[in-house]
Amino acid sequence: MKAACFSRFGGPEVLEIVELADPHPGPGQVRIAVRAAGVNASDWRKRAGLMDEGLPQTLGYEAAGVVDEVGAGVTDAVVGDRVFGLSADGAAQAELAVLSFYAPIPPSLDFARAAALPAAVETATRALDRLGVGSGDTLLVNGASGSVGSAAVQLAVVRGARVIGTASPVNHAYLRSLGAEPVAYGAGMAERVRALAPDGADRALDVAGSGVLPELIALAGGADHVVTLADFAGAERYGVTFSRGDTGRALHALSGIGELIASGRFALPVVRTFPLAGIAAAHRFGENGHARGKLVLVVG
Template sequence: MKAAAFRRFGGPEVLELVDLPDPRPGPGQVRIVVCAAGVNASDWKKRQGLMDQELPQTMGHEAAGIVDELGAGVTDVAVGDRVFGFSAVAGAQAELAVLSHYAPIPPALDFAAAAALPSAIETAARALDQLGVESGRTVLVNGASGSVGSAAVQLAVARGARVIGTGSPATHDFLRSLGAEPVAYGAGMTDRIRALTPDGVDRALDVAGSGVLPELIALAGGPDRVVTLADFAGAEQHGVRFSRGDAGRALYVLARIGELVESGRFTVPVGQTFPLSEVAEAHRVGESGRVRGKLVLVSG
């Protein structure tokens, strides 16, 4: 099979398609013919050598496609089913992938939209769980318009929380459509938030990593009420929890998201798609920050 990989660290130009043996599913796993695979910031961080030093590396951890082989003990899906989920090892940006955690694709979604889901919804659900977000809470999401931020907004709204979301003025209509009360970030953000909720918020989630943890701590009433997904140094400095998957992943959300999608209460916009052969261009576009919405590689 063909798979996206790199043999040295560097810019997008180090990416190439290589021939690898077809993977085989182990117990509890399924193999899919990949129809779409998500592209995330972690992909280019790995390519730059910022996350680990192993070489060579294949790319991608989330994909959607059609089941073509079952591992031992798998009874919840059949060959030919449409599924999405997380790959067992890096390498979802390929013609074939083995999924260790998966769920049926909601009927309303095509493959690209399904491939945009796993990382965004797992990350968002995990952070909301760590914050204890539930009905009646007021939650601030800093950086609410990206794929993870918008997922957090919608999942928090589905839990019955009131959500205030920060973003540029150009994103405010989009944030309202998700159920959030939008606030412009930048100078004066705290005053604008207190105009909506004079007593502050119950919890705050930092998705943007924009250096505002002190403000979020003040609004939420303490560092124990704030979680960041993007500011590791700030988390250490201010005593805020930095959410990471190795502390426990919210994989249950894969099976639960279908109901929200089918009822029209959840979406992750796909910003742009690329064929697998153009994975380097997908990285260039992603790193530029020019596209709002998820970047997805598609077959064909």
């Protein structure tokens, strides 16, 4: 099968499409013929050598496609099913992928839109669960206009929370459409938040990792009311929880998102699609900060 890979760390130019052996599912897993695969910021951090030291490496944590092989013990999927989910081995940007966690694609979604869902929905839900966000809470989301941030905004609104989201002014109308009250990030952000919520927030989620953890801690009334998805060093320094998938995933989010989409309470737009061979262009586009929402590789 063809798959995205790199054998040295560096910029997008190190990415290659190579031939790899076809994978096969283990117990409880399914293999899909990939139709679309999501691209995430963690992909270019991985490519730059900021996450794992081993080489060569494959890419891709999420994909959507058609089941073409099932592992032992699988009873909730058969060959021919349309599913989306999370990769078992970080190699979803390929013609074939093994999924450990999956769910049926909601009928209203095509493969590209389905591939945009798993990582953002699971990550956002995991963070909201860790924070205990519920009805009546005020949640501050730092970096609310990206794929994970916009998912967190919508899922928090579904829970009955009031959401204040930071973003550049060009994205404020978008955040309002999701149910958030937007504020501009940068100098004076805390004062702008307090203009909307004089008592601050009950909880704060840092998606952007832009060095604002001290302000979020002050606004949320303590480090134990803050979770970051992007600032590992700051989390250690300030005693904030850094949420990562290897500490437990919110897999219930995948099976529940279809109902929210069908009812119009959740939407995650695909910003731009690229062919698998265009993966370097997708990385350049994402790293330049042009993407609002999600980038997706169309494979088949």
